[in-house]
Amino acid sequence: MSKLPQTPTLPAEHEPTSAAEIIQTLAAGEPTGDGEPTELSIGEVAPGKFFFPEDTGLLNRDVPVPSSGADRWRDRVMGVKPESAVVVVPPRTQPQPEPITPEAERAQLYNRALQSLTEKYNKPLWRPTLTLSQGSELLEYIIGMELARENRTISEEDVDMDIMFNLLLYFWGHEKCPYDLTRGIYLYGEAGVGKTFVFDCFATLLREIAPPAEQMRVIPTEDMMDEVSVKKSFAALTPYKFGLLTMDDLGREERVAQAYSERRDGFAHLLTFRYRQFVQNRLKTHFTSNLLPKQLESPEHYGTVLGDRFKQWTQCIHYQGRSKRNKSTLHHG
Structure with a gap:
């Protein structure tokens, strides 16, 4: 009142x-x-x-x-509605989220980065549905039939079965494989010891048991550069930029390219492209060569930059054996 x-x-x-x-x-x-x-x-x-x-x-x-x-x-x-009939609904207030702390922000960033890197570097490897014993039997059968074409038999002198078995573990993605499963193979040795024969056998095996994305091609580098010479274009190398590939007889392409320096640059571009595919997508490339690993960095071959990359995307395996060129007209590296 x-x-x-x-x-x-x-x-x-x-x-x-x-x-x-x-x-x-x-x-x-x-x-x-x-x-x-x-x-x-x-x-x-x-x-x-x-x-x-x-x-x-x-x-x-x-x-x-x-x-x-x-x-x-x-x-x-x-x-106009009378004021008594107008119902005013107060706006619904949304609860405000708690401000994120620096510790929580760092934890979120770490978890996102860890998940992304895990997906990038730990992509699940393809593994055959066959057992290792079944794969070994098939590989031995392939080796025997290929050698029978030359009237030869499996022996320690002709085929290094230890390396063949380790490579079987490698292509099977087996945990007991002595090689790094994420990098390619650089198989080197003297001419005629059977380096190409090794990869030809595995290419035959993978064609029978692996999906198309996991099958492997074995292409001589000299043939690649011959295609460039015939087509007069680096576009001839485009089919070799993707897919599982073995570049056979690395170094032989220089016979074709030495008269045309730009063709050598084209092959170097192919190597660089596949190296980047390895870094970004874990695409593996295998090689056979008569060149020692230390020779790759020499100016006469691939130079310091490319030569050093071979160490990063491949692992070197020395394949020894007596040359059998005089026993067969077939070229087996």
Whole structure:
């Protein structure tokens, strides 16, 4: 209940005639004996017997003045809903997430990087559905039949069966393989010891048991450069940019390229492209060669940059044996 400000009392001989004067008189109240104004509440009877209705809104400026009938008809025509019918729904506030801490941010970044690198470098290796024993029997059968074409038999002198078995473990993705399963093979040795024969046998085996993406081609590097010479375009090397490939007799291509320096650059571009595929997609490339690994970095062959890359994307295996060129007209590396 609030006290209204004191308003000077009208003279006794002056009787309020207008509504404004009546309201002003009621608002002021009758003075008490101590000079304080009489407290007046809305809806009470003033000492002067005047009743002050509570719904007039004249004392409370916050109370809306009732609209007239004309106002209500105008609102209906204009489609304005009365305030009492308007339901105001307060906006739903979404809970604000807690600010991420530096430790949590570092943990998220680490987990994302670890997952991405795991998918990149630990791609599941294809493994044959055949057992290792079955694969060994098939490989031995292939070796025997290929040698029978030359009237030869399997022996330690002709075929290094230890390396053949280790390579079988390698192509099987076996955990006991002594070689790095993620890098290619650089098989080097003297001319005629059977390096090409080794990869020809595995290429035959993979054609029979592996899906197309895991099958291997064995292509002499000299034949690659012959195609460039015939087609007069480096586009001839495009088919050798992808897929599992063995570049046979690495170094022999220089016979074709030495008269045309730009062709040598084209072969170097192919090597560089496949090296990048190894780094990005783990695409493996195998090689056979008469060149020692240390010779690859010499300026006469592939230079320091390319020569050093051979160490990164391949592992060197020395294949020894007595040359059998004089026993056969077939070329076996």
